[in-house]
Amino acid sequence: MNFYSTNNTDHQVEFKEAVFNSMPQDKGLYMPASIPKLSDKFLNNLDEYTLPEIAFKVASAMLDGAIPEEDLKEIIHDAINFLAPVVKLEEPVYVLELFHGPSLAFKDFGARFMSRVMSWFLSVGEKQLDVLVATSGDTGGAVALGFLGVPDTRVTILYPKGKVSEIQELQLTTNGQNIRALEIDGTFDDCQALVKQAFTDKELNEKFRLTSANSINIARLIPQTFYYFNAYAQLLRQGKNKVVFSVPSGNFGNIGAGLLAWKMGLPVHRFIAATNANDTVPAYLKTGIYEPKPSVQTLSNAMDVGNPSNWARIADLFKEDVSALTGLISGYSYDDEQTKEAIQQVFDKYNYVVCPHTAIAWKALKEWEVANPSNDITGVFLSTAHPCKFPDAFPAEISDAIVVPESVKELEGKEKQAVALGKDFEGFKAFLLANN
C-alpha cells in the first residue's frame, strides 16, 4: 500500500517512509492511496473476534504486506495488550472506555503501535532512532510509555514546568531506561519551538537520527480505527447494530480514525464531533465556512486546538463531497461552565466520573438524542482519558469518588527525574550533544 500527500495525490511513498517522515514536505498529511473495503463476512461477524484479532484484520488490510503478517501479528499483540470495554450507563447511552492502557488515555493505542512499527523498520546496524516530543500533558505520557524498552529507540520529552498535572508529570519523569524528560522553563509553545528548531539544525541532524512521533503520524491514526470496530463488535453481541459515536475532539485524529473505519465498511449510523470552545469544526458544520482560529484555553486542554491538523484527512476522505460529510457528522461545542455541569450531571445520574474531555462527548450525545428520538439507535461516547489525570477539574465530592488505578499508586512512590532547562535553543542543543 502506498500513501499519498493530501496536498498532492501524485506524491506517493511507501509505508516506511510515511512513518519516518510523519509529514510530507508539501505539509499535507499522508493518506492510504486506496482505502481497503473489508469483507461483508468479516463485518457481519465482528462479534466473533477479539480486539487483537480485529486489529490484525484491519491493519493487514491497510498495510497490504508492508510488514509480514506474522510480524504484524506480534506487533499488535504487544502494542494492544489492554481492553477497550463498552460500558452501559443507561439505555441507550454507552461509554467506550479508552483509558485502560499504560498512560490512561486513548493516545496509548497510537503511540504503542507506532513505536513498535518504527522499531520493526529499523534494520540491524541502523542508527538508534531519537524521538523528540513536546507535550502539554497526554501526548508525552503515551509516547514515553509507548516507547519504554522498545529496542534501538530513545525518547526525549520536553514539557512546560508547572503546567502539566502531577500524574502526567510522574508518567513523563519516572521511566528511566530509554526515556528522558526535560522540564522547560516556559510554555508548551516554547517546548514545541525547541523541537521544531532541532529538526532544522544541521549539526543535530548529522549526529542523530531524529523523528517527531508526531500526532499526525499515519502509524498513530491506523490503530485508532481498531477500537471503533471492537466497540461495534461488543454492541453486536447485545443485538445492537445501529450505532452513533460521539467523539471528544481537538486535533480530530480520533474521530478521523472513526471515519476511516467507516470508509473501510464499518456501518456507523452517525458521528458526533464534540468540542470545547475551540469550535472551528462545529461552526463549519453549521455554516459551511471553515475558519481556523487561534486556540483558547479551556478546562479540557487536550482539545484546545483552533486549527485541527487532521481536518485535512477528513476533507480528503470526503473529496469535497460536503453533503456526504454533513450527512454523517454532527457538531456540538460547549464552554467550561457547561463542561463542569456535564461532569456533575454524569456523576449524579450514573455515579460515574468522566474527565472534562469525555464530559463534552456525553453532553453532545444527549443533546443529539433529544433532537433525534429513536428506539433502535445506540449512542456511544468515547472516554479519552481516566479522570484521575485531571484532579483539579472536580469538586471534592467527585474527586473523592475516583478509583485511582494501581499503576498510578505505584507512580506516586517513584522519584521524579527531569533535567531542568531554559527555553533557549542553545542550552537544549548543548544538552543533546553532551548526553549522547
Ligand SMILES: *Cc1c(COP(=O)(O)O)cnc(C)c1O
Ligand atoms: C488528545 C486528546 C483528545 C483529542 O483527541 P484528538 O485526536 O486530537 O481529537 C481528547 N481527549 C483527551 C484526553 C486527549 O488526550
